Amino acid sequence: MLSSVQNPRILLLHCRWSKPLHHHRHYPKAIHAAAQAQAVSTSLPTSQIQIIQKSIHSREKTARQFAEEFLNRLRLTEPHVKSFLHVSETVLNEADEIDRKIDQNEDVGPLAGVLVAVKDNICTADMPSTAGSKILENYRPPFDATAVKKLKESGAIIVGKTNLDEFGMGSTTEGSAYQVTSNPWNLECVPGGSSGGSAAAVSARQCVVSLGSDTGGSVRQPASFCGVVGLKPTYGRVSRYGLVAYASSLDVIGCFGSSVADAGILLQSVCGHDKLDATSSKREVIDFTSQFLAKDYLESQPLKGLRVGVIRETLGDGVDQEVVLSIRGAISHMEELGCTVTEVSLPSFSLGLPAYYVLASSESSSNLSRYDGVRYGNQIVSDELSSLYGGSRANGLGPEVKRRILMGTYALSAGYYDAYYKRAQQVRTVVQKSFKAALDEHDILISPAAPSAAYKIGEKKNDPLAMYAGDIMTVNVNLAGLPALVLPCGFVQNGLPVGVQMIGGAFDEEKLLRVGHIFEQTLQGCSFIPPLIADEFKC
Numbered sequence: 001m002l003s004s005v006q007n008p009r010i011l012l013l014h015c016r017w018s019k020p021l022h023h024h025r026h027y028p029k030a031i032h033a034a035a036q037a038q039a040v041s042t043s044l045p046t047s048q049i050q051i052i053q054k055s056i057h058s059r060e061k062t063a064r065q066f067a068e069e070f071l072n073r074l075r076l077t078e079p080h081v082k083s084f085l086h087v088s089e090t091v092l093n094e095a096d097e098i099d100r101k102i103d104q105n106e107d108v109g110p111l112a113g114v115l116v117a118v119k120d121n122i123c124t125a126d127m128p129s130t131a132g133s134k135i136l137e138n139y140r141p142p143f144d145a146t147a148v149k150k151l152k153e154s155g156a157i158i159v160g161k162t163n164l165d166e167f168g169m170g171s172t173t174e175g176s177a178y179q180v181t182s183n184p185w186n187l188e189c190v191p192g193g194s195s196g197g198s199a200a201a202v203s204a205r206q207c208v209v210s211l212g213s214d215t216g217g218s219v220r221q222p223a224s225f226c227g228v229v230g231l232k233p234t235y236g237r238v239s240r241y242g243l244v245a246y247a248s249s250l251d252v253i254g255c256f257g258s259s260v261a262d263a264g265i266l267l268q269s270v271c272g273h274d275k276l277d278a279t280s281s282k283r284e285v286i287d288f289t290s291q292f293l294a295k296d297y298l299e300s301q302p303l304k305g306l307r308v309g310v311i312r313e314t315l316g317d318g319v320d321q322e323v324v325l326s327i328r329g330a331i332s333h334m335e336e337l338g339c340t341v342t343e344v345s346l347p348s349f350s351l352g353l354p355a356y357y358v359l360a361s362s363e364s365s366s367n368l369s370r371y372d373g374v375r376y377g378n379q380i381v382s383d384e385l386s387s388l389y390g391g392s393r394a395n396g397l398g399p400e401v402k403r404r405i406l407m408g409t410y411a412l413s414a415g416y417y418d419a420y421y422k423r424a425q426q427v428r429t430v431v432q433k434s435f436k437a438a439l440d441e442h443d444i445l446i447s448p449a450a451p452s453a454a455y456k457i458g459e460k461k462n463d464p465l466a467m468y469a470g471d472i473m474t475v476n477v478n479l480a481g482l483p484a485l486v487l488p489c490g491f492v493q494n495g496l497p498v499g500v501q502m503i504g505g506a507f508d509e510e511k512l513l514r515v516g517h518i519f520e521q522t523l524q525g526c527s528f529i530p531p532l533i534a535d536e537f538k539c
């Protein structure tokens, strides 16, 4: 007979809220105390996509009923959370069309009836796409991004466009030119950024899953702040065609869900080679989720012998002690599941942050030069071409975007190029090599997703360096182009969630999702439902 430590299925039962948490001695204290206050559900995070597919195909529930459920919740919560810049008016019609197809035995696709929110820097032909900037106010692209096209082909219903820091530049979503989004766990706190709207929308269950983009952590850090799952795929895994360019060598489209399985199923639908994006990979796309979703998989001790490396530099000075405690709890849980956990050093880790900000700003200064008031968006009318350009930019771009363009232009200018841009590229190579060495010895690497939990709106808004410093845990992964998964692993004392980051080798999303799923199904024992909607989910 296996002990609970060896048998995840038994462990899972221990972690159910019906049993007091303290009966499981390995449950981390930080989760322990705060989680009891936050516990609102006896159910584990399950794949909402699977539930929807099963129900609509068995006619137990219609796509319209699911759509109405989410839209009602959206109507109630949106005045508080403000995740969306635009909500579609055709959701119910699209749901009816899916029900009609099912009735007539027509093909509907793996995301049939699933409400997906899309970050507003991802182009949609039938909705505005502002990238959170005034310069693109009312802009309607004449085409869908490849990821959006694939979503539609899979039967998904795009529920709307979500708020973000202007052009993805920021870590709180306060940098949007339109509105400030709140964290559903505490409306006075930021949801993280730049994909704060997409993370908050999943957290408040306004949609089933959502798309974001991640240049230096924009999917993973808001996932951590909002208590949801965030997946940053390998660079090249998902086409960037139709993603408004910020820093093209770092940008990737990523996925949010309330379970690891949902994030994986969403990735499956949007990834793959696209001839419209020369950097998209031609690698064959394998099935990311079938293996771990198979019945009885959890009972096969699937993590036994998995080599896990804890990045030493991410648990030291400057990291909130309550976050460290939660991550240590997550690490001991992985040991319980049979993983071999060792510390690993990435000596170049701290160099990643300045290198990222030089490279991202440099690329943005080039990418954003297209916004001149002539080809896109808002224009200041003038007889003089230079004041038409200058006026439109002065008026249409926000302060953080201007700061990055100035920093990037400086780093690229003759005389400074070698000292900044070239140096940063050299650091990037060092970062890539040190990840490679660490991943030669380990299957996955572990770190916090951010040095703190969510903080108050306004707290860092006027302190760009403090804001940049908050990206320390995530930017290195973008420099190396690797995939990473963030999932909730606990709470700090004030009840805000903490996320653990799992980093994998290039194109190894399947392994990351598998490990994440087992971790989620055996540790949490509870869906991370924010207080805002807790009443609805109490059982």
Ligand SMILES: NC(=O)C[C@H](N)C(=O)O
Pocket: 168, 169, 170, 171, 193, 194, 213, 214, 215, 216, 217, 218, 219, 360, 471
């Ligand atoms: N876009 C991102 O991934 C967010 C990062 N904080 C940045 O401002 O660059």
